[in-house]
Amino acid sequence: MRLRVEFTTEPFDLDEAPAHALVAREVIEAAELDAVDVGPFGNTAEGGAGPVLTAVDALLRRALEAGATRISLQVNVVGEGDDK
Numbered sequence: 001m002r003l004r005v006e007f008t009t010e011p012f013d014l015d016e017a018p019a020h021a022l023v024a025r026e027v028i029e030a031a032e033l034d035a036v037d038v039g040p041f042g043n044t045a046e047g048g049a050g051p052v053l054t055a056v057d058a059l060l061r062r063a064l065e066a067g068a069t070r071i072s073l074q075v076n077v078v079g080e081g082d083d084k
Contacts, residue, residue: 003052010070020068031055
């Protein structure tokens with residue numbers, strides 16, 4: 001199964017990326033995911049269910065530890081495939 005995750009972290013700061021946003025992006029970019037798209041108002045990535053769910057767990061934990069007060073997250077099934 002393949003999954004797509006979309007997420008944002010808050011609070012926003014338009015002048016400088018907050019620590020929680022940098023940490024969240026770092027987690028996603030370091031994970032073994034495909035089609036990572038990092039932007040100022042939202043981020044997406046796709047991959048097998050295992051790597052996506054592992055990355056989401058790390059993303060939530062590390063972004064909250066870094067000061068996020070809200071994390072909006074959506075996970076969609078986008079197709080069948082390797083779960084590794």
